[in-house]
Amino acid sequence: MRHRVDICVVKARNVGAARAAGAHAMLAAGARWLAFTDADTNVSATWLSSQLAIGADAVCGSVEVVDWSPHGEYAQLIEAHFLETYFDRDGHRHIHGANLGVSAPAYLRAGGFQALACSEDRTWSARSRPAAPASPGVRLPASRRVPARTVA
Numbered sequence: 001m002r003h004r005v006d007i008c009v010v011k012a013r014n015v016g017a018a019r020a021a022g023a024h025a026m027l028a029a030g031a032r033w034l035a036f037t038d039a040d041t042n043v044s045a046t047w048l049s050s051q052l053a054i055g056a057d058a059v060c061g062s063v064e065v066v067d068w069s070p071h072g073e074y075a076q077l078i079e080a081h082f083l084e085t086y087f088d089r090d091g092h093r094h095i096h097g098a099n100l101g102v103s104a105p106a107y108l109r110a111g112g113f114q115a116l117a118c119s120e121d122r123t124w125s126a127r128s129r130p131a132a133p134a135s136p137g138v139r140l141p142a143s144r145r146v147p148a149r150t151v152a
Helices: 015-028 047-053 069-085 104-109 120-128
Strands: 033-036 041-043 058-067 100-103 142-151
Touching: 015 033, 015 104, 015 120, 033 047, 033 104, 047 058, 047 100, 047 142, 058 069, 100 104, 104 120
Parallel strands: 058 142
Antiparallel strands: 033 100, 041 142, 058 100
């Protein structure tokens, strides 16, 4: 089966600006759900349907790092830290721009991605949480049912 692919070229050298530009292009085309990943990340053929099946405003999936070598001499140290602190389970507290899906209304309510060189995903997530118990926030479950494989 073949699907149309639209490409959004961004010359910003800024992941937040790139994600925001892609989201803006998809929203302008009428997208109801935005799914974000990275160029060095692989997702399954059921990635989008798995995100939608969770039935939330947004979904933060888990990641499996398959190659630590981009970290050079620090690769083993960083991998050891990751393995000590990363929990691949439902309810994990990790936010990954490489594995994030969000409804268009929830993305807009939280103000979209900021033009940040890093942590644009965590910043968006923090802004999506309700400011007060009665405030409408974004329901953002973390799920291992939506995995992605990436290079560190």
